[in-house]
Amino acid sequence: MIVVIVAWAHEFAIEVGSKEPVLEIKRNIEQNLGVPIASQTLSVSGWELVDGLDMEDYPIVTEGTKIDLIIKPTLESLLNQPSKIQITVKFSSRQINIEVDRTETVRSLKEKIHIIDGTPIKRMLLYFCGIELDEDFRNLSEYGIREFSEIIVFLKTMNRLRDDPPSRKLSVIVQTSSSLLNAATIPVELKDSSTVNDLRELLLSNKILPHEDYLFIHKQRIMRDNCSLRWHGVESGDFLYVFKGTVSRGEY
Structure with a gap:
C-alpha cells in the first residue's frame, strides 16, 4: 500500500x-x-x-x-557531522560545485550562487529531490540536504525557451497496481515537456485506463499534476507507478 x-x-x-x-x-x-x-x-x-x-x-x-x-537531531550526529559540505548546483546546461555550511539558509545559498555564477537571485527557483526550497530563511539541513546533494536551479522568466533545453522524446513504462489492470506494464512515449496531466489524459483518451481519479509515483514520490516530466527528473526507461485515488498535498 x-x-x-x-x-x-x-x-x-x-x-x-x-x-x-x-x-x-x-x-x-x-x-x-x-x-x-x-x-x-x-x-x-x-x-x-x-x-x-x-x-x-x-x-x-x-x-x-x-x-x-x-x-x-541527535547529539552524536551533531558531533560527527562536519559543518561544511560539498553540494552540486545544476542548471539546465551546466553545473557548479559549492561548499556550504549545514546551517546556512536557502537565501544564503542563493546569494552564493549569484556571486559565483551571476544568476539574479529574484529569478532563482531551487529544488531538492523534487521539492522547492521555497522558504528563504530555513536552514539547508531542514530540507534534508547533506554531503554531495544535488540542487536543481530553475529560472523564472517570460521566455522559458531561453533557459530550458529543447523538448526530447521519452520512452517510459507506466506500471499499474495489482488492483488496477492486474499490475499491467504499459509502454508510453511522450515529450519530457509533457505534464502529468498530459500523461493522464493520454492514458484516458486511448482507453488504456478506466475513467477514475489517479495519482502517479516516480521514484517513490507523488508527481505534481501541472509539472512536466522533465521537472520530475524522469528519464527514458523509468517506471511511473499509477494508483487509483487522490492525495491532498498540503502546501506546495
Whole structure:
C-alpha cells in the first residue's frame, strides 16, 4: 500500500507492506530523504509508531494514510557531522560545485550562487529531490540536504525557451497496481515537456485506463499534476507507478 510521509510542510509517498516493520520504513526514509534513523519519530494522529512493531500492529495505517515525520537531531550526529559540505548546483546546461555550511539558509545559498555564477537571485527557483526550497530563511539541513546533494536551479522568466533545453522524446513504462489492470506494464512515449496531466489524459483518451481519479509515483514520490516530466527528473526507461485515488498535498 501507499502511505504519505509528511515533513517540512511537504509530502512524500512510499510503498509499504502490510507487515512492514516501523524500523524498515525509517530505513527507507533515511535512504530517500537522508534523515538518520535515530533522528526520526513517526506518528499517526498523535500515536507514535514504535520501532519494535510493524504495520500489522497499527490497523489505523491503511492506503493513503498520512504519517507525520518529526526530525530531532541527535547529539552524536551533531558531533560527527562536519559543518561544511560539498553540494552540486545544476542548471539546465551546466553545473557548479559549492561548499556550504549545514546551517546556512536557502537565501544564503542563493546569494552564493549569484556571486559565483551571476544568476539574479529574484529569478532563482531551487529544488531538492523534487521539492522547492521555497522558504528563504530555513536552514539547508531542514530540507534534508547533506554531503554531495544535488540542487536543481530553475529560472523564472517570460521566455522559458531561453533557459530550458529543447523538448526530447521519452520512452517510459507506466506500471499499474495489482488492483488496477492486474499490475499491467504499459509502454508510453511522450515529450519530457509533457505534464502529468498530459500523461493522464493520454492514458484516458486511448482507453488504456478506466475513467477514475489517479495519482502517479516516480521514484517513490507523488508527481505534481501541472509539472512536466522533465521537472520530475524522469528519464527514458523509468517506471511511473499509477494508483487509483487522490492525495491532498498540503502546501506546495
